Amino acid sequence: MSEIHFNKEKGSQIKLFTPGPVYVPERILKEMSKxxxxxxxxxxxxxxxxxxxxxxxxxxxxxxxxxxxxxxxxxxxxxxxxxxxxxxxxxxxxxxxxxxxxxxxxxxxxxxxxxxxxxxxxxxxxxxxxxxxxxxxxxxxxxxxxxxxxxxxxxxxxxxxxxxxxxxxxxxxxxxxxxxxxxxxxxxxxxxxxxxxxxxxxxxxxxxxxxxxxxxxxxxxxxxxxxxxxxxxxxxxxxxxxxxxxxxxxxxxxxxxxxxxxxxxHEGLDKRFERHIQLGKRTRMWARDVNFEMFPEKGYESNTVSTMKNSLNIDIAKMVSTLLDKGYRIVNGYGDLKNKTFRIGHMGEITIKELEEMLKVLTDIVSNLRMSQ
Ligand SMILES: Cc1ncc(COP(=O)(O)O)c(C=O)c1O
Missing domain, CATH: 3.40.640.10 (Type I PLP-dependent aspartate aminotransferase-like (Major domain))
Incomplete structure (x- = not known):
């Protein structure tokens, strides 16, 4: 279980899959401390x-x-x-x-x-x-x-x-x-x-x-x-x-x-934009496999943040908090879309591997929530 409270010594250990602020790697934090x-x-x-x-x-x-x-x-x-x-x-x-x-x-x-x-x-x-x-x-x-x-x-x-x-x-x-x-x-x-x-x-x-x-x-x-x-x-x-x-x-x-x-x-612009395209695609594939419909009209889905409809009618707040216990933060829907949608941020320095690791954990949480319905 990851640290979810304010930690004076270590800072947050949570891996953010949020639409901002996003997870900031150590190399950037070190730069700030100079x-x-x-x-x-x-x-x-x-x-x-x-x-x-x-x-x-x-x-x-x-x-x-x-x-x-x-x-x-x-x-x-x-x-x-x-x-x-x-x-x-x-x-x-x-x-x-x-x-x-x-x-x-x-x-x-x-x-x-x-x-x-x-x-x-x-x-x-x-x-x-x-x-x-x-x-x-x-x-x-x-x-x-x-x-x-x-x-x-x-x-x-x-x-x-x-x-x-x-x-x-x-x-x-x-x-x-x-x-x-x-x-x-x-x-x-x-x-x-x-x-x-x-x-x-x-x-x-x-x-x-x-x-x-x-x-x-x-x-x-x-x-x-x-x-x-x-x-x-x-x-x-x-x-x-x-x-x-x-x-x-x-x-x-x-x-x-x-x-x-x-x-x-180092990364290069083309590679960076392509990585975000792949992060978006991979997230949409996951949503399709798990049976969450995408909220955006087809063809206009973002490659930095994915908003999914709660088409499985599960407890979104519980899904988010259970994932948080495992060390990852995704977020509920915005404003009126709370519990009707949820969002996964996949922007910044997130790699496909890191996204897949998180989605694997999330898949188990979704199946457990469905079984307990
Ligand atoms: C599209 C968009 N515009 C504006 C804002 C406001 O940005 P800030 O919180 O940096 O003022 C946000 C924040 O999430 C955003 O996503």
């Missing part, structure tokens, strides 16, 4: 620049890269505050909890926010996008690549060209897919592509990153009431010196610089 100079020093600026260059390669872009001392929600709010003028309309596509969150950020910031949603489990297709865009003129459009609550991956390679044709700026929340699923920022013309680092980038939480296009940067001065902490102009200006306006989580940035080097030069 001593650092201050955030106004030359060594810091060099490290910051390594992160910028690494993320440009990861996102296939020459756009500016910003580093934010916040989780992804902070950058989601920054996009709303910095890019939508008070008399403009913003369109928020929502296919689940995080699409709803972005819309709510729009509303709470007093913006003219319009939400276009589809039934949870479905994706925004180019047809759905076109229909929504035909209804009105929008200046900025917000969309998730991967919706972590439903395990749906929007077909952004087809949807973003439709949005760009409308003349709007487009912001993509790639939180639960960046570094797991290929996103080509320049090819698609994405204006802001953001994520926090505790998901497929595999860094402990506390930091988020984004690319930002010159068109987006040029718009910022026209927008009033941008606030202070998340003012893109301030972030961009400081970034020119490879710094952040306020004190950043330096250990996370050090770890991210090392992790990007690992991703780009």
């Amino acid at each position: 001593p650092n100079d201050t955030h106004r020093s030359k060594p810091y600026a060099e490290m910051h620049q390594l992160v910028e260059e690494g993320l440009q390669k990861l996102l296939y872009t020459s756009d500016t890269i910003l580093i934010s001392t916040s989780s992804a929600t902070g950058l989601m709010e920054a996009c709303v505050r910095n890019l939508v003028k008070e008399d403009e309309k913003a369109l928020f596509f929502s296919i689940g909890a995080f699409g709803d969150r972005w819309y709510k950020i729009g509303v709470n910031n007093g913006k003219i926010a319009v939400k276009e949603s589809v039934e949870w489990g479905k994706a925004i297709t180019p047809e759905v996008a076109q229909e929504a865009l035909n209804k009105d003129k929008y200046s900025v459009v917000f969309i998730q690549s991967n919706e972590t609550s439903t395990g749906v991956y929007n077909p952004i390679n087809e949807v973003i060209p439709v949005i760009k044709d409308s003349g709007a700026l487009v912001c993509v929340d790639a939180t639960s897919s960046m570094a797991g699923i290929k996103v080509e920022v320049d090819k698609l013309g994405i204006d802001v592509c953001l994520a926090s680092v505790q998901k497929a980038l595999t860094i402990p939480p506390g930091l988020s990153v984004c690319s930002i296009s010159s068109a987006a940067i040029e718009k910022v001065p026209q927008v009033k009431n941008r606030g202070f902490y998340f003012d893109f102009l301030d972030l961009v200006k400081r970034n020119e010196k490879h710094q952040t306006p306020a004190t950043p989580p330096i250990p996370q940035i050090r770890a991210l610089a090392a992790q990007l080097d690992y991703i780009l030069n």
Whole structure:
């Protein structure tokens, strides 16, 4: 039985198969524990620049890269505050909890926010996008690549060209897919592509990153009431010196610089994306073999997080807690989907072998729960 309580000496021994924060290997934790100079020093600026260059390669872009001392929600709010003028309309596509969150950020910031949603489990297709865009003129459009609550991956390679044709700026929340699923920022013309680092980038939480296009940067001065902490102009200006306006989580940035080097030069991007494709496929095969239906519509299943319907009608909370006793954490469904679905995260550094070991244990737990029904 693994340690499931706070352990002052050893830390958590649980292997996380979660949609973030994810399991972080020792090599990254060690990187975080190295001593650092201050955030106004030359060594810091060099490290910051390594992160910028690494993320440009990861996102296939020459756009500016910003580093934010916040989780992804902070950058989601920054996009709303910095890019939508008070008399403009913003369109928020929502296919689940995080699409709803972005819309709510729009509303709470007093913006003219319009939400276009589809039934949870479905994706925004180019047809759905076109229909929504035909209804009105929008200046900025917000969309998730991967919706972590439903395990749906929007077909952004087809949807973003439709949005760009409308003349709007487009912001993509790639939180639960960046570094797991290929996103080509320049090819698609994405204006802001953001994520926090505790998901497929595999860094402990506390930091988020984004690319930002010159068109987006040029718009910022026209927008009033941008606030202070998340003012893109301030972030961009400081970034020119490879710094952040306020004190950043330096250990996370050090770890991210090392992790990007690992991703780009050790594992390699193609191999990394292929590993995530295989992790997704293997999880869906397991679900089929055990008789759990996938929650997402066929063809739109995510390769970083799988959401399964509770089609066996078993006690999901018990399944999750029994697996936890064996040293692995998966998670129940999100919000209203609790007990109706459950989720397995398979992103970051998880290998096929590790996934299979966990699924083997989970299969036994599911059979026992079915027998005791
Ligand atoms: C798709 C998506 N967007 C946004 C968020 C919010 O991220 P954070 O918790 O880093 O603010 C999450 C978190 O799970 C997410 O999965």
